[in-house]
Amino acid sequence: MTELGPVAWPPAPIRTERLVLREPEARDRAAFIELFASPEVGTYLGGPRPRDELERAVPEVPGRRPGLFVIELDGAVIGTIELNRRDAEHRSHVRPDAGEAELGYLLLPEAWGRGYAAEACAAALGWFADALPGEPVVLCTQTANDRSMRLAAKLGFTEVQRFEEWGAEQWFGVWSSVTPSG
Numbered sequence: 158m159t160e161l162g163p164v165a166w167p168p169a170p171i172r173t174e175r176l177v178l179r180e181p182e183a184r185d186r187a188a189f190i191e192l193f194a195s196p197e198v199g200t201y202l203g204g205p206r207p208r209d210e211l212e213r214a215v216p217e218v219p220g221r222r223p224g225l226f227v228i229e230l231d232g233a234v235i236g237t238i239e240l241n242r243r244d245a246e247h248r249s250h251v252r253p254d255a256g257e258a259e260l261g262y263l264l265l266p267e268a269w270g271r272g273y274a275a276e277a278c279a280a281a282l283g284w285f286a287d288a289l290p291g292e293p294v295v296l297c298t299q300t301a302n303d304r305s306m307r308l309a310a311k312l313g314f315t316e317v318q319r320f321e322e323w324g325a326e327q328w329f330g331v332w333s334s335v336t337p338s339g
């Protein structure tokens with residue numbers, strides 16, 4: 158995986174109205190396994206992974222890389238938010254010279270429908286805009302993933318293209334902290 162870039166990592170925990178975004182720790186391992194094993198979470202992401210496989214594969218401290226935050230609500234992890242750099246084969250015309258920064262989000266189903274994903278993503282995008290000013294962020298999601306499509310729109314992502322991949326229609330959008338002038 159390509160590094161996110163020259164960002165100071167980890168940042169101090171980011172506090173929003175209801176949530177804390179922080180670097181993952183060993184105590185978060187069970188929550189990572191729950192996320193990857195959940196059929197609801199995996200619906201548009203290639204399906205859930207077998208729990209026994211995850212127990213073997215998930216590292217002792219999971220998800221430790223610049224740009225990956227766990228989302229904590231009242232001391233419990235409810236999901237992850239990630240900003241990473243797309244691999245070369247996934248580059249698009251938004252920034253053809255380099256892998257774009259891409260937003261990804263996974264919340265446990267019991268935390269859906271309360272605006273937590275929107276609150277956490279807005280904070281992560283704010284962190285990114287401070288760390289790498291002016292750099293756009295892209296997002297790819299299946300158009301059938303209604304919740305994800307609504308979230309992308311709410312966050313201010315705008316459509317760049319739709320395409321077929323993995324047997325489904327994909328939506329590719331872009332977000333920028335810079336307001337276009339004129």
Ligand SMILES: CC(C)(COP(=O)(O)OP(=O)(O)OC[C@H]1O[C@@H](n2cnc3c(N)ncnc32)[C@H](O)[C@@H]1OP(=O)(O)O)[C@@H](O)C(=O)NCCC(=O)NCCS
Nearest residue numbers: 198262263264269270271272273274275297298304305308
């Ligand atoms: C995609 C995903 C993060 C969206 O989660 P979500 O909880 O629906 O998203 P939001 O945080 O924007 O919450 C929106 C809902 O909270 C409701 N809500 C309740 N209280 C709220 C509050 N205080 N503030 C804002 N919204 C609130 C909104 O009305 C909205 O409801 P609706 O979806 O019925 O219209 C979640 O479904 C998920 O993790 N899916 C599996 C992983 C996945 O597919 N990821 C996409 C990878 S590209």
